[in-house]
Amino acid sequence: MQIEIEVQGNTQILKPIGRIDQNTAPAFQERLLAALENGPDNAVALDMSGVDFLSSIGLRTLMIAHKNCQANGTRLVLFALTPVVREVFSISRFDTVLRCFDERGPALAGLSV
């Protein structure tokens, strides 16, 4: 799976492209968890604008990421969810667990809070 990475200070902005499903989730998970390894001084923003489909295995990856963050203090936000992914977040109530923003600016600002 293609993932674009941009570094801004101690924040990594990850932009996965395409579907996060059975085939692509393992690679996505590996990259995401690696980015989350550094602890409280580190922050990760997930740009979701390139993800047009997210199956439950993808939700599971985000859940593992969320738990890792809770354990090691890394901060994680998501932004620019596509309509289908937004719908999946709403049905699964993941929108109540993960911090989601419409746009990049407020998401990055949200990381410092």
Place this chain on the structure above:
Amino acid sequence: MRVKIWGCRGSLPVAMSTTRVRDKLQMALKTANGRSFATDADREKFITEELPWAATHTFGGNTSCVQIDTGGPEYIICDMGSGLREFGASMMLAHGPAKPQIYNFFMSHLHWDHIMGFPFFPPAYIPGNKVRIHSCHPDPRAAFLRQQSAPCFPVNFETLGATIEFVPMRPDDPVTVAGATVRALLQNHEGDSYGYRFKKDGKSVVYSTDSEHKPEDDATRERFIDFFRNAGLVIFDAQYSLAETVSLKEDWGHSSNISAVELCHHSRTEHLLLYHHEPAFDDNMLYRIWQETIRYEELMRDGGAPVLHVSSAYDGLEIVL
């Protein structure tokens, strides 16, 4: 086979509130839009054919109890939640006190919401009736003795008139009861719970409640996909949202509509029935969850795969396979 839901609620019985009754009246009057009806039959036709589902139904509030009718003279019932009281009353109407019957119960587990109906099951008080309690738990009798003894209940379990027999069962050791082959599967729940698969004439019904599915547990997922495979109906504990099952309510022993759709898709189940509804949810919320699950199924379905039919259990619902 025919399946009847006598109790669909999880944890604790609930009743519909006055507020929700008024919601439904609003919905009905809005839909009628000033029309008048000459006869009761006209009103009945309007209710059946024109009112929205949510205006004419309530999910109901009895705890877990499902009848599986295999067409033979013996009865099969999954769990003894508060819904068992109404099932028992219907048996008294159908058979009266003089015609002995055989009741086969399959116990998911012995938490109170799954046994609380038994003291209110009239056939248990009548000599001649046979009550067979099939259970994979080591000592189910203890739970029944405790429930029906002082100071919890005035009639002791040991004084019940029917012949009550506890039938030990083991997962992966199928039994034949009332013409159906019954297989059990260990589930993830505090104190263990068991799912049951009933097979007759090439059709299968799976009763799987009080069962937590952990997204990271691949081995268990495969066991369940195998257990559900090609089932005509899967009755599934969808008490919580996926987010709750992986955060606040992790290890509380229940599952979500998302896990339900995923397992049913992978196992090529024909029909999913959302079950063990959260007692804190009213009709509006349960209806919303049902519609969201139908949408999620559509979003997640592989191109070309058959549609997984999604229903939400309500007391009184009957499904024929």
